[in-house]
Amino acid sequence: METDSQYAIFFLDLDGFKQVNDNFGHRVGDEVLTEVVKRIKQACQHDEIICRWGGDEFIIMAHQSPLYRFEDLAIALKKHINQAIITTQHVIHMDCSIGIAMYPEHGQSISDLISLADLSMYSRKSGGTDDYVMFSGELEQKIKHEMHLSKGIAQAIAEQQLRLVFQPIIDSTTGDIASVEALLRWEFEGNNIPPDVFIPLAEKNGAIKQIGYWVLEESVRHLSALHLLKPQLAICINVSMIQFEDVDFVSKAEQIINQYHVNPSKVHLEITESVFSQDKLKLIDMVKALQLLGFMISIDDFGTGYSSLSVIQDLHVNTVKIDRSFINNLHLHGIDIVKAVMVMSHGLGYRVVAEGVENQQQANTLTALGIHYLQGYLFDKPLEFDALTQKLSRHPDEQRSPFLLRSANS
């Protein structure tokens, strides 16, 4: 941090504080906050001004000298907050994200400096691993680009820039295409923006709600057409946790399947484990209501989020999709996870999909372990609708995957 600036605003936000409140209750949350304030005071050994900005957000105005640099303060804050917090009944480990904006380089007014420090902090939260993030020209460009995309995605439906592609999911015992996963594509200003980039932006600005209905309706509409070729085919649709904030989600989903005369048992809604780290009860109620209507529920990216075995049991989820990071790692620890998920599947009665199957060896290992379904580039990349219909128009024998050992005999 080479700088002549003498003043800076630090924006400090606790990571995962909401989970503390959700899991242990507000009283424990208050104890943690009180302790965090003590720690911040301990870290601030000079003439810093400390304020509480919001629930778990703090602002520190710091002054640096040749002997005491902003970096030292950032590291001290992290170090103090990282030490275990012992409340009356629990031992809790907290971490924080810190963004820094300096006067006068980055902004002239206190409010500008606070928002820039906040933006810097936020950029650390979305993926960074550094102890702190200092505002910079590069970061400014990145933020502007994100804001541009964020505005763009909010208009994408109206501008007809969205389309779905479909990735087949193969039944490991027959080699047949059992279902297809609908995956969203966005073409914006001549570029294909990856969903990993635009979905989080659409979740942040709320556009995902409208986009989610578009995806649901388009998927179901396409499925009704595909059923003319293959009546047993199911479609898997990704549902973002933000979509569940809409109290009408369940009734709108029902309306869509009625409109296209599609059996909801052919519609698999893929939700991630992180769904259940939020307002659990309300979400579980909504998922149960969807199940009552006949929709199938899949847990997506299993193994990457919070452990939700009780939820899997409670909801009787229909399918668990093992995240591709484990399939990638089959030769290391991945295989243990796959085995464990398979063992539990017998007791809990769900079906298992392996995601991201890229080579024959993985397919062989997974099939030998009894995995029910396989999805990945080995079989098909996500296909345009026309390519999918061409494939499904072929004779059933020709549709079957040649990559499964068992398919030859079935």
Ligand code: C2E
């Ligand atoms: P996901 O739900 O885990 O979807 C699977 C992703 O893995 C897809 O990426 C797919 O193209 C990719 N994939 C499939 N097989 C392989 C393989 O063998 N190797 C590798 N390396 N990758 C494989 P995609 O289409 O880029 O989508 C990324 C993520 O974006 C999805 O991950 C999902 O979380 C999200 N997403 C996509 N469409 C939607 C949507 O309509 N709604 C919501 N909420 N999220 C979506």
Ligand code: CA
């Ligand atoms: Ca998925």
Ligand code: CA
């Ligand atoms: Ca997945």
